Amino acid sequence: MTRSTILTIEHISKAFFGVPAVRDVSIDVKEGEILGLIGQNGAGKSTLMNLVGGVVHPDAGSMTFRGKPYAPRRPADANDAGIGFIHQELNLFTNMTIAENVFISGFPRTGFGPFKFIDRAAMKARTRELLDQVGLDTPPDFQIERMSPGERQLVEIAKALYMDASLIIFDEPTTSLTARETEQLFNIMLRLREQGKSMIYISHILNDVLRLADSIAVMRDGQLVTQEARDAFDTRRMISLMVGRSIEQLYPTRTSAPTTTPLLELKGISAAGIVEKVNLTVHRGELVGLFGLMGSGRTELARMIFGLDRTEQGEIRVAGEALKGSSARDSIRSKIAFVTENRREEGLLMNIAIADNVTLVALPEFARTALQILDAGAMREAAREASQALQLKAADISVQPAKSLSGGNQQKVVIAKWLLSQPEVFIMDEPTRGIDVGAKYEIYAIMDRLAAAGSGVLFISSELEELMGTCDRILVMSQGEIVAQFAREAFSDEAILRAAFREHAPLHPHSGETEQSS
Amino acid sequence: MARTRHDPVSTTIQRDERPGAAEDPSGPLLKSISPKRRDQRTPSQAVGAFFRRALLSENFILYLTIIFFVVASIFFTTLSAPRNITNQLLNMWPLLAIAIGQTFVLILGGIDLSQGATMAITSTIGGLVMSTALDASTYDKSPLWGTLISESGGILGQDPNGWAVAVVVMLLLGLLIGWLNGTMITRFNLAPFMVTLVSSTIFAAFALWLTQSRNVANLPEPFLLLGNGDIISIFLGPKLNPDIARRDVLPLITYPALISLGLAVLAHFLLTRTSFGRQMYSVGTNRRASTISGVPSQRVIIMVYMFSGFCAAVASILYSARLGIGQPSLGSGNILLDVIGAAVIGGTSLFGGKGTVKGTLFGVAFFVLLLNILNAMQLSPFIIDAVKGGIILIAALLDITRTRILNRGA
Numbered sequence: 001m002t003r004s005t006i007l008t009i010e011h012i013s014k015a016f017f018g019v020p021a022v023r024d025v026s027i028d029v030k031e032g033e034i035l036g037l038i039g040q041n042g043a044g045k046s047t048l049m050n051l052v053g054g055v056v057h058p059d060a061g062s063m064t065f066r067g068k069p070y071a072p073r074r075p076a077d078a079n080d081a082g083i084g085f086i087h088q089e090l091n092l093f094t095n096m097t098i099a100e101n102v103f104i105s106g107f108p109r110t111g112f113g114p115f116k117f118i119d120r121a122a123m124k125a126r127t128r129e130l131l132d133q134v135g136l137d138t139p140p141d142f143q144i145e146r147m148s149p150g151e152r153q154l155v156e157i158a159k160a161l162y163m164d165a166s167l168i169i170f171d172e173p174t175t176s177l178t179a180r181e182t183e184q185l186f187n188i189m190l191r192l193r194e195q196g197k198s199m200i201y202i203s204h205i206l207n208d209v210l211r212l213a214d215s216i217a218v219m220r221d222g223q224l225v226t227q228e229a230r231d232a233f234d235t236r237r238m239i240s241l242m243v244g245r246s247i248e249q250l251y252p253t254r255t256s257a258p259t260t261t262p263l264l265e266l267k268g269i270s271a272a273g274i275v276e277k278v279n280l281t282v283h284r285g286e287l288v289g290l291f292g293l294m295g296s297g298r299t300e301l302a303r304m305i306f307g308l309d310r311t312e313q314g315e316i317r318v319a320g321e322a323l324k325g326s327s328a329r330d331s332i333r334s335k336i337a338f339v340t341e342n343r344r345e346e347g348l349l350m351n352i353a354i355a356d357n358v359t360l361v362a363l364p365e366f367a368r369t370a371l372q373i374l375d376a377g378a379m380r381e382a383a384r385e386a387s388q389a390l391q392l393k394a395a396d397i398s399v400q401p402a403k404s405l406s407g408g409n410q411q412k413v414v415i416a417k418w419l420l421s422q423p424e425v426f427i428m429d430e431p432t433r434g435i436d437v438g439a440k441y442e443i444y445a446i447m448d449r450l451a452a453a454g455s456g457v458l459f460i461s462s463e464l465e466e467l468m469g470t471c472d473r474i475l476v477m478s479q480g481e482i483v484a485q486f487a488r489e490a491f492s493d494e495a496i497l498r499a500a501f502r503e504h505a506p507l508h509p510h511s512g513e514t515e516q517s518s
Numbered sequence: 519m520a521r522t523r524h525d526p527v528s529t530t531i532q533r534d535e536r537p538g539a540a541e542d543p544s545g546p547l548l549k550s551i552s553p554k555r556r557d558q559r560t561p562s563q564a565v566g567a568f569f570r571r572a573l574l575s576e577n578f579i580l581y582l583t584i585i586f587f588v589v590a591s592i593f594f595t596t597l598s599a600p601r602n603i604t605n606q607l608l609n610m611w612p613l614l615a616i617a618i619g620q621t622f623v624l625i626l627g628g629i630d631l632s633q634g635a636t637m638a639i640t641s642t643i644g645g646l647v648m649s650t651a652l653d654a655s656t657y658d659k660s661p662l663w664g665t666l667i668s669e670s671g672g673i674l675g676q677d678p679n680g681w682a683v684a685v686v687v688m689l690l691l692g693l694l695i696g697w698l699n700g701t702m703i704t705r706f707n708l709a710p711f712m713v714t715l716v717s718s719t720i721f722a723a724f725a726l727w728l729t730q731s732r733n734v735a736n737l738p739e740p741f742l743l744l745g746n747g748d749i750i751s752i753f754l755g756p757k758l759n760p761d762i763a764r765r766d767v768l769p770l771i772t773y774p775a776l777i778s779l780g781l782a783v784l785a786h787f788l789l790t791r792t793s794f795g796r797q798m799y800s801v802g803t804n805r806r807a808s809t810i811s812g813v814p815s816q817r818v819i820i821m822v823y824m825f826s827g828f829c830a831a832v833a834s835i836l837y838s839a840r841l842g843i844g845q846p847s848l849g850s851g852n853i854l855l856d857v858i859g860a861a862v863i864g865g866t867s868l869f870g871g872k873g874t875v876k877g878t879l880f881g882v883a884f885f886v887l888l889l890n891i892l893n894a895m896q897l898s899p900f901i902i903d904a905v906k907g908g909i910i911l912i913a914a915l916l917d918i919t920r921t922r923i924l925n926r927g928a
Binding site for chain 1: 551628791792793794796799800803804806807808809810811812814871
């Protein structure tokens with residue numbers, strides 16, 4: 001390969017709270033290639049990319065971009081140099097239009113003399129071109145808040161193209177995309193590569209990385225393990241390099257068998273346009289998977305069980321007793337826990353110390369006397385115990401804010417806070433989204449432990465493979481209804497997918513998405 | 519050297535070897551000093567390190583207040599006179615009571631603009647309940663004349679315990695207004711700014727209407743003690759005369775001091791030791807996540823606004839007792855903005871989730887001292903607010919510098 005190098009990172013290091021996050025890492029990105037960057041949570045991928053993006057500054061080491069020394073002081077420097085960033089959480093202004101977002105750093109102006117106006121026509125025309133490049137046929141003056149996560153991602157790419165980025169960094173871009181949107185994103189990435197753009201692609205979905213990347217860099221514990229051409233890798237090798245040892249299996253074996261005592265029972269739960277006559281039972285000690293495509297109503301159903309959204313009909317029973325009231329508080333009292341799909345907005349208090357997050361749900365249990373005085377010692381002890389049990393990787397849980405943790409560790413904080421209230425029913429909505437293989441395994445193992453202890457787990461996921469690897473039973477949801485269920489012996493990805501896409505039944509006229517992606 | 523320093527590309531890893539560079543307290547450079555150089559710190563470096571530590575301390579505003587006081591005392595000797603100090607403390611107590619309530623609301627990410635009006639209405643109604651005598655020619659325009667108030671004062675004006683009932687009525691009224699605010703905010707999802715602005719307008723007007731803008735005079739003697747009664751007084755000077763003139767006695771421990779400090783201790787306890795306090799911070803940080811975690815967010819919000827109303831009522835009691843009147847125009851000036859300013863200087867965030875009672879105590883002390891100095895300077899009343907604004911700006915900038923250094927050091 002004689003392609004020239006566009007970005008060179010040399011011996012770069014960075015520490016936070018005295019803990020090294022990136023240690024002496026050197027990586028090259030070639031012109032017109034896609035570099036896959038993989039590693040467990042906390043391996044230093046995000047920090048490395050933040051160094052490239054000028055969000056944090058290196059303690060040592062240097063970078064060269066397009067043959068010139070490159071030391072960004074702030075994110076704008078990275079943009080000016082021609083490095084575009086597509087973050088996991090998108091940085092779009094949802095109250096503005098596509099065109100306004102694309103031109104946010106400087107609106108084109110027209111006019112005469114001192115009277116200058118924003119040149120809306122030019123903005124629209126240019127945005128139109130850019131949107132065509134990313135295959136989005138939405139009008140340029142469409143509001144971002146009315147677009148799906150996948151479409152927003154494409155707007156981000158259009159924005160990077162407008163900045164004339166020659167290197168685009170994708171940080172977990174597919175976490176909130178549907179299968180079809182992911183496919184579209186990949187096609188655009190491949191097209192951009194043909195045009196000579198370089199890209200760094202960070203993802204936990206190893207098959208995607210294998211499919212897209214020309215070369216792959218693996219990080220572990222802040223260090224670069226290796227950077228080699230794609231052909232040198234397969235999934236097994238990638239995992240063993242990431243984990244530092246070879247992993248025999250991706251899913252822990254179930255250590256217990258489900259009982260036949262019903263724990264969580266839903267009878268005829270309906271809410272117009274959202275879910276329809278849902279019947280569902282989770283038994284004690286059972287791990288039930290709920291599979292469905294985005295928009296199938298699974299998250300909405302979970303919110304109803306937990307009392308966050310209203311149901312119009314039907315009954316929910318926990319351990320034989322009808323659920324009283326309809327608030328999160330009542331559900332917690334009935335021993336239900338809800339790990340939301342949205343860690344940042346609904347799961348954690350990002351700016352608050354880890355220990356305070358962990359003790360939040362069980363707060364009433366630490367309150368003594370009528371004055372509700374908190375037993376600080378017991379709280380500290382409980383938080384420490386819970387984070388140890390889940391092997392939380394943090395420097396100091398009593399001062400470090402939750403936002404300083406990696407995704408997998410943040411998820412452990414969410415689970416820890418529910419464990420402290422000792423629930424019996426766990427509703428876990430996409431608990432492994434955006435976290436690495438090692439942490440995923442740990443979370444599966446936690447679910448198994450919970451089931452073995454007699455709890456019931458409702459595991460909602462759009463990754464069929466993980467449901468098949470961990471659950472006792474899988475229910476399939478589509479357009480607000482439970483359309484099929486499969487016992488472990490009958491697990492078959494083909495049959496389950498077919499049920500999710502409702503291939504056995506005539507399709508509704510408005511189910512555009514399911515029609516095309518099947 | 520000069521050229522490279524302005525070269526943005528090389529600034530990240532360049533080490534500045536100029537003498538004196540180590541005084542720069544801005545982080546990375548300081549860390550790069552070799553151990554050998556640190557041992558040979560010059561006095562100026564030691565002073566620099568001292569100031570850095572003071573700046574980063576959570577008691578920073580206290581230090582600032584003390585320095586401010588010491589320096590200003592050199593120029594204005596009246597400042598450190600015992601009489602002045604006790605007077606300033608008397609000024610501080612009611613302000614502290616309001617500020618504590620406001621701090622609670624700010625921690626929630628809300629704001630309470632109705633505290634001033636709460637003071638006005640509680641002062642007026644409390645006065646109307648306990649006044650011992652009212653003059654017909656002044657009050658006969660009041661809609662209450664002849665029913666609740668008469669020439670023998672308020673409805674409980676002749677009752678020896680009328681003042682105690684009045685105090686209870688004032689506190690309950692404060693709680694009620696807070697409950698109304700909190701309920702409007704949570705049930706109808708209205709913005710706290712709007713809700714409290716509306717209740718402020720309504721209750722301030724209501725207070726004026728009740729007495730047709732007249733102050734309520736003749737408050738009973740036991741009530742007045744709450745405003746400036748002293749429990750322990752001191753006399754400074756030689757024991758020449760067996761009878762010490764009243765004006766030479768300095769109040770040391772006063773009722774308002776006990777009331778306000780008691781309120782502060784209670785608030786500090788609520789905030790740091792109880793589950794209610796923890797829930798306040800969590801709702802202020804992220805209401806949605808808190809609700810899902812079982813925090814009764816609505817109840818917490820309503821209770822915090824009730825507490826804020828309660829604090830305003832306490833301040834109203836202190837002011838009314840000190841002035842000796844029920845005043846329908848109480849709290850109508852700049853007082854609310856001063857209180858919010860004091861809380862923010864004390865480290866409370868307007869965006870919620872951050873703030874302490876201790877910080878607010880220091881912030882209020884800073885504010886009272888500032889007003890005292892501005893008075894001592896005998897500035898033109900037309901310029902005094904501009905100077906005040908300037909000093910608040912400086913304090914705020916120092917606080918931002920401080921936060922920035924703290925974040926970088928982390």
